[in-house]
Structures are given as structure tokens and as C-alpha cells.
Amino acid sequence: MRYAMAIDTRKCVGCSDCVVACQTENNVPIGYCRDWIVETVAGTYPNVEIELRSERCNHCDNSPCVRCCPTGASHYEEGGIVTVHHNECIGCGACIQSCPYDARYSHPEGYVDKCTFCLHRVEKGQKPACVSVCPTKCMYFGDLDDPNSEVSVVMRNRNHKVLAPEAGTKPHIFYLT
Amino acid sequence: MNEELFISGRDNLNIDPVLHIWHWQIPVYLFLGGLAAGLLFFASLYTIQNKDKEYRTAVKIAPFLAPFALILGLIALFLDLKHKLFFWQLYTTIRLESPMSWGAWTLMIITPLSMIWAASYIKEIFPNWDWKFKWLIQFDKWVVKNRKVFAWLNIYYAIILGVYTGILLSAFNARPLWNTSLLGPLFLVSGLSTGAATIMWMSKDQAERKMFSKIDLILIGIELFFIVHLFMGFLASSQVQIEAANLFLGGEYTAMFWIFVVGIGLIIPAVLETLELLGKHIPVFVPATLILIGGLVFRFIMVDAGQVTRYLY
Numbered sequence: 470m471r472y473a474m475a476i477d478t479r480k481c482v483g484c485s486d487c488v489v490a491c492q493t494e495n496n497v498p499i500g501y502c503r504d505w506i507v508e509t510v511a512g513t514y515p516n517v518e519i520e521l522r523s524e525r526c527n528h529c530d531n532s533p534c535v536r537c538c539p540t541g542a543s544h545y546e547e548g549g550i551v552t553v554h555h556n557e558c559i560g561c562g563a564c565i566q567s568c569p570y571d572a573r574y575s576h577p578e579g580y581v582d583k584c585t586f587c588l589h590r591v592e593k594g595q596k597p598a599c600v601s602v603c604p605t606k607c608m609y610f611g612d613l614d615d616p617n618s619e620v621s622v623v624m625r626n627r628n629h630k631v632l633a634p635e636a637g638t639k640p641h642i643f644y645l646t
Numbered sequence: 647m648n649e650e651l652f653i654s655g656r657d658n659l660n661i662d663p664v665l666h667i668w669h670w671q672i673p674v675y676l677f678l679g680g681l682a683a684g685l686l687f688f689a690s691l692y693t694i695q696n697k698d699k700e701y702r703t704a705v706k707i708a709p710f711l712a713p714f715a716l717i718l719g720l721i722a723l724f725l726d727l728k729h730k731l732f733f734w735q736l737y738t739t740i741r742l743e744s745p746m747s748w749g750a751w752t753l754m755i756i757t758p759l760s761m762i763w764a765a766s767y768i769k770e771i772f773p774n775w776d777w778k779f780k781w782l783i784q785f786d787k788w789v790v791k792n793r794k795v796f797a798w799l800n801i802y803y804a805i806i807l808g809v810y811t812g813i814l815l816s817a818f819n820a821r822p823l824w825n826t827s828l829l830g831p832l833f834l835v836s837g838l839s840t841g842a843a844t845i846m847w848m849s850k851d852q853a854e855r856k857m858f859s860k861i862d863l864i865l866i867g868i869e870l871f872f873i874v875h876l877f878m879g880f881l882a883s884s885q886v887q888i889e890a891a892n893l894f895l896g897g898e899y900t901a902m903f904w905i906f907v908v909g910i911g912l913i914i915p916a917v918l919e920t921l922e923l924l925g926k927h928i929p930v931f932v933p934a935t936l937i938l939i940g941g942l943v944f945r946f947i948m949v950d951a952g953q954v955t956r957y958l959y
Contacts, residue, residue, distance in 0.1 A: 485655060488655065500657075500658075500659065501658050501659070502655075502656055502657075502658065505654060505655045505656035506654075506655040507652070507653065507654045507655070507656075508652075508653040508654075509650060509651065509652050509653075510650070510651040510653075511648060511649070511650045511651075512648060512649065513648065513649055524656075533818070533819035533820065536743045536744060536817075537743075537744050537745075537746065537817055537818060538741070538744055539736055539741060539744045539746035539747035539749075539750060540735040540736055540738070540739060540741075540747070541739050541741060542735070556732065557732070557735050558729050558732065558735075559727050559729050559730075559732045559733050559735055559736060560727050560728025560729030560730070560732075561726070561727055561728075561746060562667040562668055562726070562728070563744070563746050563818070565661070565665070565667045566665075566667065566668070566818040566820065566821060566953070567817070567818040567819050567820050567821075568820050569819060569820040569956070569957040570820075570957075571656075571658075571661050571662075571665060571820075571956070573661075574658040574659070574660075574661050575659070575660060575667065575728050578729075579728045579729030579730070579732075580728075580729045580732075581728075632959045633957040633958075633959045635884060635886075635957070636819055636820065636957050637819070638819070
């Protein structure tokens with residue numbers, strides 16, 4: 470089993486509904502976020518191309534954050550989901566330094582926090598909060614090892630990319646282009 | 647012309663707009679750790695070579711600073727933790743993949759070793775010291791008898807500690823400025839150099855001073871060699887590392903780095919030490935302080951600039 474997410478950059482309108490849903494579902498403290506919207510505009514007006522991306526932890530196969538963690542607080546859950554045991558985290562910041570996506574933040578209570586792919590929902594067979602609220606249905610979530618999961622199907626049919634592949638992290642958030 | 651505009655909705659504290667999760671505590675610790683490593687290295691080296699009579703300051707007096715430096719460094723590290731009450735989790739596991747884990751264990755070993763080393767010379771320096779407990783006197787005798795064993799342990803852990811201060815940074819994938827294996831040797835040499843400068847400063851013996859002046863000159867030469875190679879490596883690497891190097895070659899850290907680290911911290915003390923060796927009289931605290939300031943500023947710049955560099959996508 471290998472959980473992954475595919476996000477359609479051509480359907481995303483950048484409404485931030487995923488951000489709000491995540492903050493509500495996971496009680497993210499005010500002023501912080503586990504997922505966020507990025508807009509890139511390339512070219513010179515009027516010949517520009519816009520890309521909208523909903524970004525979050527990439528739940529990498531080769532996670533530098535898990536490797537650097539001195540206590541083992543950062544670890545892989547079943548299906549390759551990377552999470553943090555709050556009561557093992559000492560708040561040293563090593564994982565924050567090692568993440569090329571800057572996907573982690575220091576929770577006001579001291580430990581490091583990040584996207585969990587809504588593990589508590591996924592375990593019950595539900596989709597992550599961000600995926601389930603998306604009004605344009607631009608996000609797909611599922612098991613990459615299952616050829617019939619919606620994420621496997623959409624990735625077979627569409628061109629896709631990952632962020633900063635040169636960092637060698639083998640990320641598992643795919644952007645459909 | 648192709649322009650690219652990047653707008654992010656993320657605004658997490660200490661992460662955006664520029665990562666700044668490590669503040670003064672880490673560079674202060676890296677400096678103190680390097681200094682302690684340098685002091686213990688020379689003390690052990692000259693004990694192993696049976697030169698403890700010739701280099702009395704290096705072997706017997708300067709190491710008194712090492713436990714203090716290490717404890718202050720540990721306090722700085724503790725202050726940096728954001729989930730402080732859970733710090734003991736470091737010592738529930740050994741994770742070889744994480745330099746911070748084996749660094750924490752190294753500190754756990756070298757701090758008591760440095761205390762034992764310093765304490766075992768108290769008798770020689772303050773002969774009238776009252777030890778009070780019999781077991782302490784016996785322990786002291788045992789340490790003095792096994793001095794060489796302690797010297798080997800010390801020199802081994804001092805090198806690990808010195809290298810660790812650099813490897814700690816180079817293990818973090820996401821910061822291109824730190825992603826170079828040269829950082830380990832560079833921090834080790836810089837730490838040894840600050841240690842040698844401190845010994846030179848503390849020593850009252852002309853011959854010992856001269857010796858450490860010479861050692862320092864060699865170390866400064868190696869450091870300059872490493873710094874040149876550091877930038878050569880970056881400039882021949884990927885775009886993110888070229889940009890990291892450019893922070894020091896025209897970017898925002900240029901003046902700070904070349905004036906304070908290379909100029910004041912390396913070249914000026916090297917010139918002063920050369921003049922001293924040629925027979926001119928230079929007050930010893932001048933090159934020594936300059937080297938210590940240079941070492942501290944170097945660590946502040948590396949930690950700060952490293953957090954500015956990132957992967958672009």
C-alpha cells in the first residue's frame with residue numbers, strides 16, 4: 470500500500486477551501502497552515518501562464534525529515550504516510566531544516582506539526598479533509614499500488630510532475646499538468 | 647524575457663517568508679563545541695606524545711575551559727529546543743542516520759570526559775586542595791595512572807565533536823549551502839584553530855606560544871584552502887548551490903563573510919602571527935581574539951545564510 474495524492478493544476482481555482490477544511494478538521498492553530506495555495510505566473514504580459522497548486526507535505530519515500538529526526542518522533546505510518554509522535558518530538562527543528570518543501574512548522578505547544586494525509590480519516594476509509602471538500606474536484610487520493618484506485622487511473626491518463634525532484638526525496642504529491 | 651512570479655498563501659511563523667527556525671543558540675553552540683574540541687584535541691595530543699612538560703598550558707591549564715564551554719553549549723542547545731520537557735527522548739534511542747542523535751550521544755560522553763580530564767590536574771595546579779572523600783582521591787589516582795587511555799578517548803571524541811558541528815548542518819537536504827561534505831572538515835579545522843588560539847593566549851611560556859602560533863598558521867592555511875574549495879564546489883554544482891555560493895560572492899553575506907571571517911578572522915591574524923614569528927613584538931591577545939571572533943562570526947553566517955538557501959520550484 471502506498472498512499473498518494475494527485476492534484477489537477479488545470480482544475481484548481483485557488484479558492485483555499487482545502488486550507489480552511491484542513492485547519493478545521495485538524496484544529497490547526499490560528500496563523501498556521503498544513504496546506505496552502507501557491508500561484509506561479511510565468512512569462513511576460515500578455516503572454517503569461519498561470520499555475521495554481523495546493524501544496525502540503527509530500528509524504529516522500531526518501532524523507533529527509535524522518536532520516537534527520539534524532540528521537541524517531543518523525544516516522545512512517547502504514548502506506549508511507551509521514552507523521553510526528555508529539556510526545557517524542559523535542560522541537561529541535563532538524564526536520565524543518567531538512568524539508569525542501571518547508572511543509573513543517575513549529576506548533577505553539579512546542580512540537581513540530583504537519584499534514585498527516587488525515588490519517589484518522591483515511592484509517593476509516595474516508596478521504597483527507599482537503600480532498601473531500603474541493604469544490605472543483607481537482608484532487609485525487611488513493612493507493613498507488615492499486616491500479617484501479619482513482620489516483621492510479623488519473624496518473625495513467627495525464628501528464629504529471631512532482632516538486633523539486635532534484636532533492637531526491639521521491640515525493641508522493643503529483644501535479645497533473 | 648521570461649519572468650516568473652511566485653505567490654504563496656503560506657505564512658507560518660519562522661518558516662515564511664524566509665526560514666529562520668534556528669537563532670543565536672545554534673551558532674553559539676557550534677562555536678563552543680568547536681572550541682572545546684580544539685582544547686581537548688591538543689591536550690590529548692601532547693599527552694600521547696609525552697610532551698606534557700613542554701606544553702603545560704595546552705595539557706594542564708587550557709582544558710579547564712573545555713567543560714565550561716561544553717556546558718554553556720549544552721545550555722544553548724537546550725534553549726533552542728521548543729518542546730523542552732521532552733529533551734530526554736534524545737537518550738531513549740540511537741539513530742545512526744541522524745547526526746543530531748549521535749552528536750547528542752557524543753556530548754553525553756565527552757562532557758564528563760572533559761570534566762575528568764580537568765579535575766585530574768587540580769592536584770598539580772592547586773596542591774593544597776582538600777579532596778575530602780577517599781574515593782575521590784582513589785579515582786583521581788586511577789585517572790592519573792590511566793592518563794594515556796583517557797587521552798586516546800578524548801582525542802577520538804574531540805575529533806568526532808569537531809566534525810559533528812559541521813556534519814550536523816550538511817545532513818539537511820533542503821539547505822543547499824550546507825549540502826557539502828566539506829563542512830565537516832572545515833568546522834573541525836576552524837574549531838582546532840580557535841582552540842589553538844586560546845592556548846596561545848593563555849600560555850605564559852614563549853616556546854609554547856611560538857609552537858601554537860605555528861600550528862595556528864597551518865590551520866588558517868588549511869581553512870582558507872577549504873573555503874576556496876567550498877565555493878569552487880558550489881559553483882560547479884546545481885543551480886540551487888550556485889545561488890547559495892552567490893550569497894557570498896556578491897550577495898547579501900558578501901561583506902560580512904569576506905571582511906569578518908576571511909579578513910579579520912583569518913588573514914589579519916595570520917599576518918600578525920607571521921610578524922611575531924619573524925621577531926616583531928605583537929601582543930598575543932590581538933591575533934587570538936581576532937581568530938575567536940572570526941570563528942564565532944563564521945558560525946553565525948553559515949547558520950543564517952544556510953536557512954536562506956532553498957530548493958526552487
